[in-house]
Amino acid sequence: MAAFFLPHFVRKSAPMKAIILAAGHGSRLLPLTLTTPKCLVQVGGRAILDHQLDAVADAGFEGAVIVGGYRIEQVAAHLAARDGGVPTELVFNPFWAIANSIGSVWASRGFLEEPFALMNGDTLFDAAILRAALADEASGVKLVIEPLATPGLDDMLVEADGDAIVAVGKHLVGHQATDRSLGLIVSTGGGAYAEALRAVIGEEDGIHAYHHAVVRRVAETVGVRAVRIAGNVRWQEIDRPEDIALWQHDHDAPVGGASGS
Numbered sequence: 223m224a225a226f227f228l229p230h231f232v233r234k235s236a237p238m239k240a241i242i243l244a245a246g247h248g249s250r251l252l253p254l255t256l257t258t259p260k261c262l263v264q265v266g267g268r269a270i271l272d273h274q275l276d277a278v279a280d281a282g283f284e285g286a287v288i289v290g291g292y293r294i295e296q297v298a299a300h301l302a303a304r305d306g307g308v309p310t311e312l313v314f315n316p317f318w319a320i321a322n323s324i325g326s327v328w329a330s331r332g333f334l335e336e337p338f339a340l341m342n343g344d345t346l347f348d349a350a351i352l353r354a355a356l357a358d359e360a361s362g363v364k365l366v367i368e369p370l371a372t373p374g375l376d377d378m379l380v381e382a383d384g385d386a387i388v389a390v391g392k393h394l395v396g397h398q399a400t401d402r403s404l405g406l407i408v409s410t411g412g413g414a415y416a417e418a419l420r421a422v423i424g425e426e427d428g429i430h431a432y433h434h435a436v437v438r439r440v441a442e443t444v445g446v447r448a449v450r451i452a453g454n455v456r457w458q459e460i461d462r463p464e465d466i467a468l469w470q471h472d473h474d475a476p477v478g479g480a481s482g483s
Contacts, residue, residue: 237284243326244343245291245318281352289326291318321429334416342405366406378403387446
């Protein structure tokens with residue numbers, strides 16, 4: 223059964239955990255999210271969250287922290303009903319309706335000085351991507367990216383110089399976009415990411431920042447390593463109903479129910 227609590231302190235060192243940001247409403251998926259949290263919308267007959275937790279387990283993580291907000295009671299019930307898999311903990315983001323994704327990262331701050339891999343709750347990954355991210359032996363904060371051919375409407379753009387992240391954001395003013403972010407951030411532990419989070423969210427209007435602003439802050443201070451994925455693996459962000467159809471086409475999956483738990 224999933225534990226459900228608010229973190230008030232930083233734990234001692236622990237094995238690598240996944241942190242899944244799943245608090246938002248998912249308004250671009252309406253009407254599918256009218257009564258269902260986005261992470262429980264079904265893709266290929268299974269909830270997005272189940273796809274993610276299975277990939278996390280296959281990649282060798284020892285636990286997952288899910289940050290919920292919108293209709294969190296449904297997420298709690300769904301986690302409690304899961305049979306096996308990685309141990310999960312559910313954390314509440316009370317700012318889900320007024321803050322951007324950085325609010326969910328703030329809600330998980332008690333886990334950010336331990337090793338973690340942070341991901342958006344609407345992105346499906348082949349387990350091979352997560353394994354590659356964990357296999358990178360460099361220490362510090364890392365961002366998983368892929369080469370940019372044609373920018374998409376919702377892409378988080380990245381300028382990378384070799385293995386170093388130079389800039390990241392929806393709009394790279396004064397920078398040349400070379401790659402796109404998969405929204406997968408890995409830290410081998412330490413305080414760099416948590417310190418950058420405190421700095422960014424403490425700025426004027428900081429609660430409306432995307433959490434990639436934290437990566438940008440780390441890149442400007444101690445540096446962020448780029449981890450590039452191979453071209454034969456797949457990932458898909460589920461932002462709109464057509465993204466579900468695209469995933470189903472790519473995976474030759476039968477069309478299942480629109481939403482559920």
